[in-house]
Amino acid sequence: MSDSPLDIAPDARFGPATLPYGVYSTASDPRTRVGVAYGDHVLDLGSAARAQGAPFADVVDGPNLDALLAAGKPVWDEVRAALTTWLTDPAHADAVRPHLVERAEVTLHLPFTVADYVDFYASEHHATNVGRIFRPDQEPLTPNWKHLPIGYHGRSGTIVASGTDIVRPTGQRKPPTETTPVFGPSVRLDIEAEVGFVVGTPTEMGERVGVDDFADHVFGVFLLNDWSSRDLQAWEYVPLGPFLGKSFATSISPWVVPLSALEAARVEQPAQDPEPLPYLRGSQPWGLDLRLEVRLNGYLVSSPPFSLMYWTAAQQLAHMTVNGASLRTGDVYASGTVSGPEVAQRGCLLELTWSGKEPLRLPDGTERTFLEDGDEVTITATAPGPDGTRVDFGEVTGRILPAR
Numbered sequence: 001m002s003d004s005p006l007d008i009a010p011d012a013r014f015g016p017a018t019l020p021y022g023v024y025s026t027a028s029d030p031r032t033r034v035g036v037a038y039g040d041h042v043l044d045l046g047s048a049a050r051a052q053g054a055p056f057a058d059v060v061d062g063p064n065l066d067a068l069l070a071a072g073k074p075v076w077d078e079v080r081a082a083l084t085t086w087l088t089d090p091a092h093a094d095a096v097r098p099h100l101v102e103r104a105e106v107t108l109h110l111p112f113t114v115a116d117y118v119d120f121y122a123s124e125h126h127a128t129n130v131g132r133i134f135r136p137d138q139e140p141l142t143p144n145w146k147h148l149p150i151g152y153h154g155r156s157g158t159i160v161a162s163g164t165d166i167v168r169p170t171g172q173r174k175p176p177t178e179t180t181p182v183f184g185p186s187v188r189l190d191i192e193a194e195v196g197f198v199v200g201t202p203t204e205m206g207e208r209v210g211v212d213d214f215a216d217h218v219f220g221v222f223l224l225n226d227w228s229s230r231d232l233q234a235w236e237y238v239p240l241g242p243f244l245g246k247s248f249a250t251s252i253s254p255w256v257v258p259l260s261a262l263e264a265a266r267v268e269q270p271a272q273d274p275e276p277l278p279y280l281r282g283s284q285p286w287g288l289d290l291r292l293e294v295r296l297n298g299y300l301v302s303s304p305p306f307s308l309m310y311w312t313a314a315q316q317l318a319h320m321t322v323n324g325a326s327l328r329t330g331d332v333y334a335s336g337t338v339s340g341p342e343v344a345q346r347g348c349l350l351e352l353t354w355s356g357k358e359p360l361r362l363p364d365g366t367e368r369t370f371l372e373d374g375d376e377v378t379i380t381a382t383a384p385g386p387d388g389t390r391v392d393f394g395e396v397t398g399r400i401l402p403a404r
């Protein structure tokens with residue numbers, strides 16, 4: 001094995017099965033530009049494409065992924081095919097090497113301009129647990145839950161890059177012991193481990209996207225932490241749903257994994273009963289075998305399985321557009337909290353501690369119900385790639401700062 005940075009160990013992070021896109025800068029060159037993670041390196045995609053005379057150079061040579069997202073699926077496929085050749089065919093090694101930087105030396109940024117943001121509620125295990133906790137006197141799943149993927153519109157302007165500190169939100173809450181609301185810093189600050197999707201190809205108002213057209217519109221997949229203030233949320237959410245309890249910050253992972261990297265990760269979703277309406281039925285499986293891990297201050301606290309989500313991202317896109325609402329390049333939608341049937345598969349502290357009644361004991365001897373100032377939460381994920389390889393999603397991380 002030579003010392004070429006193009007030779008990477010078979011089990012290295014970000015091997016040839018992933019080739020995720022991100023936006024980076026370096027200390028010596030603060031311009032933001034498009035990069036592709038490969039092992040311990042990042043390829044400067046714009047400069048490599050220019051040097052290779054690639055026909056798509058213009059769409060990858062900008063300050064972020066916006067132009068690539070807008071370019072559409074034929075171009076996405078062309079870029080990925082070229083990248084695979086450049087990075088894995090030894091004949092290209094000498095040409096590619098000058099466009100690599102050490103991954104440890106880059107600063108990562110928000111990868112694209114976020115347009116609209118929708119968050120769904122698609123895990124049956126999560127929705128059942130939350131229903132039991134928030135509405136103990138009612139059926140945990142509302143009558144609509146198995147007929148449509150429930151969602152709400154979030155706040156796109158507060159989607160932040162992984163690593164951004166999260167200031168504890170302040171607001172109104174009504175403790176059960178009080179008759180009127182009190183004001184102050186949230187005391188039940190939580191995470192939600194989710195998977196995010198970004199739209200590339202837009203639609204016009206009036207147009208619908210069918211379940212089977214998902215891959216023509218969605219460019220890629222990343223990790224998302226929907227920071228949630230449970231005390232603000234519990235007081236404000238009736239009857240219009242989440243508002244300030246979730247709008248203060250949402251963190252996303254910096255590397256966008258293209259949908260085409262996930263062919264080997266596609267699985268049948270759980271059986272749906274009742275059968276959904278025809279516009280929510282597709283001919284291909286779009287369950288995805290992503291295995292998430294949630295760490296609190298470095299300690300593994302949950303391993304949520306994305307393959308068990310009741311509604312798929314393809315169904316969510318079809319539902320989001322069935323009324324003729326248009327899509328814009330950069331629209332983000334999130335799966336909803338990913339939880340499985342086991343306690344150690346729950347994707348938020350609300351469930352993991354059963355609303356604070358069953359504190360988590362961390363290996364350092366401390367206990368947690370909800371997040372404390374200084375706590376750091378990191379979500380990672382992998383998925384199976386072709387031929388026993390692994391697709392790596394990197395991580396989304398954030399630390400809690402005291403309220404202002």
Ligand SMILES: O=C(O)/C=C/C(=O)CC(=O)CC(=O)O
Nearest residue numbers: 120121122130134192336337
């Ligand atoms: O059931 C409720 O009242 C609220 C549930 C949520 O917390 C909404 C949400 O963000 C959905 C999710 O992440 O699954």
Ligand SMILES: [Ca+2]
Nearest residue numbers: 119192226337
């Ligand atoms: Ca959420």
Ligand SMILES: [Mg+2]
Nearest residue numbers: 226246249250
């Ligand atoms: Mg949020």
